[in-house]
Amino acid sequence: MEELTLGIEVMDETHTEFLQCLARVKAASGSDFVEGFSALVEHTEAHFAMEEELMRSLGFYGLQEHHDEHETLLSEMRYFLQKARKLPPFGRSYIDDYAYEKFRRHIINIDSQLAMFLKTVETEKVYG
Ligand SMILES: [Fe+2]
């Protein structure tokens, strides 16, 4: 997962946890699948809330765009989780075929901007 490392510890740790959660859901079967999927949604809610709090507290210029993207990703996940409760294969296709790519793209295109901003803020604190 080298390519997804942003160099901001709290973000990288959260993203690693996400990938671990995702791996667990992929490996799960039966009722463990829906349970794991639900844990993945909860993890994502906390993950996004953490980034949004960071952005708000530092007055990040891209907050609105980033926030909107989080909302889109989360509502999609919640939709598939809801479907999976009645029809597990439906959620399975999201987990197996889409989730990783969606998050990879978010990290590369959107989280990377926030990481760059955080690094600038750090540099200014040190060299001000
Ligand atoms: Fe993130």
Ligand SMILES: [Fe+2]
């Ligand atoms: Fe994000």
